[in-house]
Amino acid sequence: MPISRQLLRPVSSSFILFTFVLSLSINLLPWQAGLIGFAPDFVALFIIYWTLNQPRRIGVGWAFFLGLLMDVADGNVLGQHALAYTVIAYLTLARQRQLAVFPFWQQAFVALALMLIGQVLMLSLRMLMGAPFPGWAYFAGCCVAAFIWPPLSNILLSHQRRPTTEEL
Amino acid sequence: MQASQPAFFKQGPKPLTRFFLFSTLSICLIVGDANYQMLGPVRQQLSVLLYPLQWLVTAPFELIKDTSTFLSRQAELLGENRKLHDAQLVASVNAMKLKALEAENARLRLLNTIQASQPSQLTEILYNGRDPFSARLIVDRGERSNIKEGQIAVDASGVIGQVVRVQPMTSEIRLISDRNHMVPVQIERNQLRTVIYGMGRGLPLEIRNMSSNSEIKEGDTLITSGIDGLYPAGLPVAKVFKIERNTGNAFARIYCTPLAGIDQHRFLLILDANQAAAPYPSNASDVGAIKKKKGR
Numbered sequence: 199m200p201i202s203r204q205l206l207r208p209v210s211s212s213f214i215l216f217t218f219v220l221s222l223s224i225n226l227l228p229w230q231a232g233l234i235g236f237a238p239d240f241v242a243l244f245i246i247y248w249t250l251n252q253p254r255r256i257g258v259g260w261a262f263f264l265g266l267l268m269d270v271a272d273g274n275v276l277g278q279h280a281l282a283y284t285v286i287a288y289l290t291l292a293r294q295r296q297l298a299v300f301p302f303w304q305q306a307f308v309a310l311a312l313m314l315i316g317q318v319l320m321l322s323l324r325m326l327m328g329a330p331f332p333g334w335a336y337f338a339g340c341c342v343a344a345f346i347w348p349p350l351s352n353i354l355l356s357h358q359r360r361p362t363t364e365e366l
Numbered sequence: 367m368q369a370s371q372p373a374f375f376k377q378g379p380k381p382l383t384r385f386f387l388f389s390t391l392s393i394c395l396i397v398g399d400a401n402y403q404m405l406g407p408v409r410q411q412l413s414v415l416l417y418p419l420q421w422l423v424t425a426p427f428e429l430i431k432d433t434s435t436f437l438s439r440q441a442e443l444l445g446e447n448r449k450l451h452d453a454q455l456v457a458s459v460n461a462m463k464l465k466a467l468e469a470e471n472a473r474l475r476l477l478n479t480i481q482a483s484q485p486s487q488l489t490e491i492l493y494n495g496r497d498p499f500s501a502r503l504i505v506d507r508g509e510r511s512n513i514k515e516g517q518i519a520v521d522a523s524g525v526i527g528q529v530v531r532v533q534p535m536t537s538e539i540r541l542i543s544d545r546n547h548m549v550p551v552q553i554e555r556n557q558l559r560t561v562i563y564g565m566g567r568g569l570p571l572e573i574r575n576m577s578s579n580s581e582i583k584e585g586d587t588l589i590t591s592g593i594d595g596l597y598p599a600g601l602p603v604a605k606v607f608k609i610e611r612n613t614g615n616a617f618a619r620i621y622c623t624p625l626a627g628i629d630q631h632r633f634l635l636i637l638d639a640n641q642a643a644a645p646y647p648s649n650a651s652d653v654g655a656i657k658k659k660k661g662r
Contacts, residue, residue, distance in 0.1 A: 222416075226424075258381060259384060261388070262391065262392065267415070267416055270413050271420070277392040278392075278396060280388070280392040280395060281393060291381040
């Protein structure tokens with residue numbers, strides 16, 4: 199369900215923070231080498247989600263900071279994820295009012311596109327700096343992320359939904 | 367956006383502004399990091415921030431790994447211990463085998479020298495006779511190898527016994543220690559002739575019917591006299607180790623130990639049958655010369 203049709207409880211900042219910490223942890227999990235391409239970038243996913251649903255709180259600045267953390271965590275060039283996340287967050291914000299009313303499955307496509315943009319950005323950045331092409335599996339994570347977008351959104355929204363009795 | 371907006375609408379800089387700000391910052395960081403490597407401190411600070419998270423995430427996996435390695439180590443060590451124990455057993459057995467082989471080799475060499483001097487066959491002992499009342503050995507040569515009853519078995523140091531039964535592939539040797547087995551012997555020192563008797567498996571040999579005053583001493587070596595025509599003369603048989611001269615008895619009790627390792631080796635020689643000994647004299651006057659036949 200799109201957000202606009204329902205009355206939702208406010209989200210606590212600590213919950214947002216918690217989800218980001220959680221997503222960072224998931225990204226930091228010791229993934230198997232073969233699965234690393236298929237692991238969706240949860241940080242990017244949560245950035246999209248929260249900029250979509252809480253644009254007044256989460257925005258480009260957060261994306262940049264989380265990107266920096268991801269860079270440090272991954273041992274990448276500092277700024278690579280930061281740039282990608284900044285772009286993603288900005289694009290989400292630019293169309294936030296439109297996207298927020300989409301049903302989840304449409305949002306999933308948008309999320310897929312956004313994450314692809316982020317990855318292409320990172321990929322081109324790395325290839326500019328002379329890194330080899332890591333293979334198409336690099337993009338598999340985006341598709342997985344798009345698949346888990348609807349359930350993930352539902353789960354996160356369930357936290358905000360009021361009990362139906364209260365609504366009446 | 368006007369200046370008179372309520373506070374609610376104030377969102378700070380516009381997203382586009384922020385976007386430019388942060389993307390420029392990102393690119394600066396990328397350039398600074400990739401080209402000039404001047405962001406080590408920043409990285410360090412951030413990694414400190416990130417460290418608890420990393421620890422939190424990897425700790426369970428490490429724990430699982432540690433636990434599983436601990437458990438598997440336990441099982442592994444147990445298995446390894448068992449394996450090593452087995453290997454040690456095998457090694458010690460091998461070492462013992464080696465020793466046995468060395469000894470056997472030495473004995474075979476001795477037998478070989480004897481064989482060179484006397485026509486004989488080397489046989490291997492298969493097993494002890496199963497009858498607990500008699501001292502017998504089963505060896506691996508039989509009729510096929512031209513073994514005949516009455517042939518003498520010796521080892522490197524003396525007489526062992528005598529072939530008493532021949533099967534096609536095996537033959538049975540009666541040891542000199544078998545009860546009432548008799549060997550005509552003489553004392554090497556003074557050529558005194560007598561007969562030595564077996565007393566049973568594991569018991570010493572005995573010389574019976576020697577008067578108390580006969581000239582025999584502890585330590586005397588007894589050799590075959592060759593008188594019965596079965597045992598070739600001159601083979602060492604036994605050594606006297608104890609003489610009981612009892613005044614209440616007409617005869618001395620003389621105990622001897624066999625010189626041959628009658629229950630020791632795996633190989634022994636079976637001497638070829640004597641070349642046709644001189645025929646027994648038919649004259650009554652010569653009967654005295656005939657000693658006992660083979661002691662069966």
